[in-house]
Amino acid sequence: MSLPRRxxxxxxxxxxxxxxxxxxxxxxxxITGASSGIGKELASILYAHHAKIYxxxxxxxxxxxxxxEIRRLNPQNPRSGFLARESRLDVLWNNAAxxxxxxxxxxxxxxxxxxxxxxxGHFLFTKLLHPLLVKTANSEGAAGRRGxxxxxxxxxxxxxxxxxxxxxxxxMDYRRRGEGIWSMYARSKAGNVLQAVEYARRVGExxxxxxxxxxxxxxxxxxxTMPRWQVFLFKLVAQDPKNGAYSELFAGLDESIxxxxxxxxxxxxxxxxxxxxxxxxxxxxxxxWEWCEEKVRDFM
Ligand SMILES: NC(=O)c1ccc[n+]([C@@H]2O[C@H](COP(=O)([O-])OP(=O)(O)OC[C@H]3O[C@@H](n4cnc5c(N)ncnc54)[C@H](OP(=O)(O)O)[C@@H]3O)[C@@H](O)[C@H]2O)c1
Numbered sequence: 001m002s003l004p005r006r007x008x009x010x011x012x013x014x015x016x017x018x019x020x021x022x023x024x025x026x027x028x029x030x031i032t033g034a035s036s037g038i039g040k041e042l043a044s045i046l047y048a049h050h051a052k053i054y055x056x057x058x059x060x061x062x063x064x065x066x067x068x069e070i071r072r073l074n075p076q077n078p079r080s081g082f083l084a085r086e087s088r089l090d091v092l093w094n095n096a097a098x099x100x101x102x103x104x105x106x107x108x109x110x111x112x113x114x115x116x117x118x119x120x121g122h123f124l125f126t127k128l129l130h131p132l133l134v135k136t137a138n139s140e141g142a143a144g145r146r147g148x149x150x151x152x153x154x155x156x157x158x159x160x161x162x163x164x165x166x167x168x169x170x171x172m173d174y175r176r177r178g179e180g181i182w183s184m185y186a187r188s189k190a191g192n193v194l195q196a197v198e199y200a201r202r203v204g205e206x207x208x209x210x211x212x213x214x215x216x217x218x219x220x221x222x223x224x225t226m227p228r229w230q231v232f233l234f235k236l237v238a239q240d241p242k243n244g245a246y247s248e249l250f251a252g253l254d255e256s257i258x259x260x261x262x263x264x265x266x267x268x269x270x271x272x273x274x275x276x277x278x279x280x281x282x283x284x285x286x287x288x289w290e291w292c293e294e295k296v297r298d299f300m
Contacts, residue, residue: 005273011243015270016250027052029051029091044245047074055067089132091151093252102225126195150251153195153212153213156186156189169287199289211262217234219234219235246269247270251266
């Protein structure tokens, strides 16, 4: 265990907000888990700035309601295009997550639910989108724009407090040894950091930037399965989820971030800081990457 970073509670002023974000006309973005919380706020800001955004979600009716709400809030934007085919992808925000579900929750494939949603789903999604990301990075690079094509693996301050080693490969389904549900969440969020760092190692040469972040603390759908007393305490530090979108905006779009920052960590609400040392371990990163690869092989 380590002490929290100062930025977990004392946040930086967001460099990018809806007030100073330049037009995103012509850009194509994907946000996973945009039917709620931070992802919804991020989609709303980007839509108001004329981006074409795909909301990668699971609940169609809930997502359509969010799209209607975003359109209602931004009536000046006539775009409708989530369902059309694209020839470019500028930024992928791997934002969806589940946190502390009832113990024993597993995915359809039988994986512990937090590893499944937070890591395996995003791993597969990114793999499938990788060729398009590289193609976009190539065309951006040819136009003299580098570091604009990015994958953002949304993590959490929980990753700063994960056990060491962060991933216990002998107990990935938690059947061999029981473990607290918070510890399991922290492992999945450390998994997001490992994914970001390892993806950066693998795709840096291809011009794609890969970053991870802690958005901040917000009362969203994420706490729906959290015990009430914990929610009560959490409310004491929770802020407007729009600030979480600022953290994600910074990571995805801030022009001060360059190829040299690949694999980096963004603290709330938009500042580069270092990744926890042990999560930079290339052996651990490679092993986690290969574990993900093995688990999604049948879907590729
Ligand atoms: N809120 C915080 O304080 C906080 C702090 C640190 C990190 N984060 C991170 O920030 C990100 C966004 O969280 P949030 O606070 O905005 O939470 P949220 O409101 O619960 O949003 C999470 C999104 O993930 C989606 N999702 C959950 N399970 C899924 C599945 N099996 N398949 C597809 N989508 C699924 C949800 O879809 P449904 O609506 O269909 O359930 C929802 O759209 C997460 O990565 C989270 O770990 C949040």
